[in-house]
Amino acid sequence: GDSVTQMEGPVTLSEEAFLTINCTYTATGYPSLFWYVQYPGEGLQLLLKATKADDKGSNKGFEATYRKETTSFHLEKGSVQVSDSAVYFCALSHTGNQFYFGTGTSLTVIP
Amino acid sequence: DTAVSQTPKYLVTQMGNDKSIKCEQNLGHDTMYWYKQDSKKFLKIMFSYNNKELIINETVPNRFSPKSPDKAHLNLHINSLELGDSAVYFCASSRQAYNEQFFGPGTRLTVL
Numbered sequence: 001g002d003s004v005t006q007m008e009g010p011v012t013l014s015e016e017a018f019l020t021i022n023c024t025y026t027a028t029g030y031p032s033l034f035w036y037v038q039y040p041g042e043g044l045q046l047l048l049k050a051t052k053a054d055d056k057g058s059n060k061g062f063e064a065t066y067r068k069e070t071t072s073f074h075l076e077k078g079s080v081q082v083s084d085s086a087v088y089f090c091a092l093s094h095t096g097n098q099f100y101f102g103t104g105t106s107l108t109v110i111p
Numbered sequence: 112d113t114a115v116s117q118t119p120k121y122l123v124t125q126m127g128n129d130k131s132i133k134c135e136q137n138l139g140h141d142t143m144y145w146y147k148q149d150s151k152k153f154l155k156i157m158f159s160y161n162n163k164e165l166i167i168n169e170t171v172p173n174r175f176s177p178k179s180p181d182k183a184h185l186n187l188h189i190n191s192l193e194l195g196d197s198a199v200y201f202c203a204s205s206r207q208a209y210n211e212q213f214f215g216p217g218t219r220l221t222v223l
Binding site: 032034038042043044045046049087089093094095098099101103104106 | 115152153154156159167201203205208209210211212213214215216217
């Protein structure tokens with residue numbers, strides 16, 4: 001069945017460091033891929049998405065590229081800030097099927 | 112305007128009690144969900160409704176009963192609360208089952 005695997009955390013980075021959070025998926029066909037962010041004490045918010053192969057989703061300085069050849073959708077940011085401290089969830093969906101969330105990766109950015 | 116709202120935000124109760132959490136969305140979406148998030152932030156889907164009809168019912172105890180009076184509301188009733196029910200419960204909605212989901216702010220349930 002469909003599934004998403006993302007790197008385990010927690011991840012701790014210094015401010016202005018480069019961030020990569022790995023996400024790989026298993027699915028038949030061409031799912032849509034998403035990254036959600038959960039700030040402390042809040043619900044999940046959509047950060048970015050990509051609906052077809054080679055699409056790049058971007059928002060708030062974060063980027064992720066839909067790579068069908070490696071079944072990956074890694075999240076990257078060139079220079080993280082303290083305000084980026086949150087839990088990040090990779091997810092996929094298929095037309096007619098349910099949503100699948102990864103296990104979440106906690107990021108802490110220290111000044 | 113809040114897109115997906117839940118009440119209450121915090122709920123503290125004794126073991127054995129019955130409690131309800133309410134959820135409303137004003138996005139005009141057809142599909143609504145309940146998720147349970149544990150202390151390690153793992154998100155587990157519990158139920159999904161499409162146009163008031165149950166479409167996903169994961170393995171949860173039958174003490175949990177969702178109710179959808181109309182497609183804008185999906186409430187969660189929990190009977191005979193147990194310590195292990197302590198968690199954050201999120202409501203979410205989407206246009207269709209495979210579209211991006213919009214989450215409520217969560218209800219932190221603590222069972223003493």
